Amino acid sequence: MKELRNAFGGFATGVTVLTTSGENGSVHAMTANAFMSGSLEPPLLVVSVVMAEHIFDIAQLSHVELYTPNIEGSLHFFKDMLGLIETERHGNSVYLRAYEDWSHHTLKLTESDKNGMGHCAWRTTSPEALERVVKKIENYGTGIGWYKGDKGHGKAYEFTTPDGHKMEVLWEVEKVKQTSLLGNRPSKRPLQGVPARRLDHVNLLNKDVTKNRKFWEEVLGFKLREQIVVENGKVEVGNWLSVSALVHEVAVMGDQTGHAGRLHHLCYWWGSPQHSSDLADIFRENGIMIEAGPGKHGISQAMFMYVIEPGGNRVEIFGDSGYLIFEPDWEPVIWTEKNLGQGIVWYGGSLPAEYFRYGTPVVPESPKAKSALEGA
Structure with missing residues (x-):
């Protein structure tokens, strides 16, 4: 020696x-x-x-902006039924959060003559990670540029996905003042509606599913968790990706209308299937359209319910966590025509045809348009 x-x-x-x-x-x-x-x-x-x-440089889904032509109706839905907390108002926008969201807001409702997603924001793991992510986006070629920030967060870099969905990445966020007696909960449980606990994910409609999936993986650093492929593996129909133990923070699905850059749905998380049943009662009593559910997806094992809020945007009520992924060498779960029916709905009744075609903003579609998922 x-x-x-x-x-x-x-x-x-x-x-x-x-x-x-x-x-x-x-x-x-x-x-x-x-x-x-x-x-x-x-x-x-x-x-x-x-x-x-x-290296994971994206840490979490920070917030989503929804456009609504019915701001009062949308506020009634999100505040009085879903129990979101209003943080602030500015201009034509209202900033909201769930009671276990730690930042200033996770939802920005903006009054508009159309519905759909204004933008989606992602928080990085550090200031240095923010600079690295921006460099990757600029190298890819879909960057827009820096701006000084908005209510509740500091400077952010705007960009788009290849499909045109407007995004931003940021690091600095304003934390809410803790009001709960629980040290690990930022806010008291609201007394109205059946309160959502936190923001969960977004599902985006895409004209080119494969190109956009590669963007989320190769540029933004997401991991593919589950995937639908048809026609002997030649055509990607849907992808579920995450940067955490969640099955997905973003889903990339095909838009059967042929349009690009639309929103399929925004999702909040409750934690118990019973909450979905309670909300279903509230929705039926108050004229909110229940599109599908309550039921359970095979994909993500999620207890789901889909509704259309008064502004026309689809919202998913996530009844539990589905399952969590802790394996560092996770291999994506692949669904094909052979088992797709079990993937789409494990139990709870089939999804309507509109589920596979409707998105926001609402666009004209061909009467012949049909999703590869319909009838699965």
Whole structure:
């Protein structure tokens, strides 16, 4: 051992080097062990790379802006029925959050002559991660630019998906003042409606499913969790991706109308299937259209209910967590024509044809338009 120490005088371990891909700017980390000779002439440096790993720079879905032509009706729905808390009003917008959301808002309702998603915001893991994500987006070519921020958050970088969905990434957010006696809960449980606990995910309609799935994976660093492919694996119909233990924070589905950049639905999480049943009573009594459910998807194992809020946007009521993914080497679950029926609805009745075609903003569609998922 003494001879070895004399030969290999300097020793360093656990040195982590960040590298970027020239093609898309994606960030990876390599951990190396290095040995420096102290007696050989000339000195000998031996470097052993022992690990390469993916770096998650996106931490969470921060907030979503919804356009609504019926601002009072939408506020009645989200506040009085779903129990969201109003944080602030500014201009034509109202900022809301669920009682277990820690930031200023997770929903921005903006009065507009049309419905749909204004933008979707993602928070990074650090200020440095924000700069890395922006560089990757700029290298890809869909960046718009920086702006100083909005109510509840600091500067943000705007961009679009290949399909045209408007997005932004940010780091600085305003935290709410804690009012709950529980130290691990930011706000008291609201006394109105059946209160949602937190924002869960968005589902986006896309003209080019594969191109957009690759963007979420290769540029933004999401992991593919579940996928629908048809026609012997040649056509992607839907993808569910996440940056956390959740099955998905974003879903990428095909738009059967042929349009691009639309919203399928926004989802909040409750935590118990009983909450879905309670809300179904409230919706029926108050004229809210229940499109489907309560039921259970095979995909994501989610207890679902879909409704159309007064502004025309689809909202999913997520009754439980479905399942969580802790395996670092998770392989995507692939659904095909053989088992797609079980994937779409595990139990609870079939989904209506409109579920596969309706999105916001509302657009004209061909009467011949049919989703590959219909009748599954």
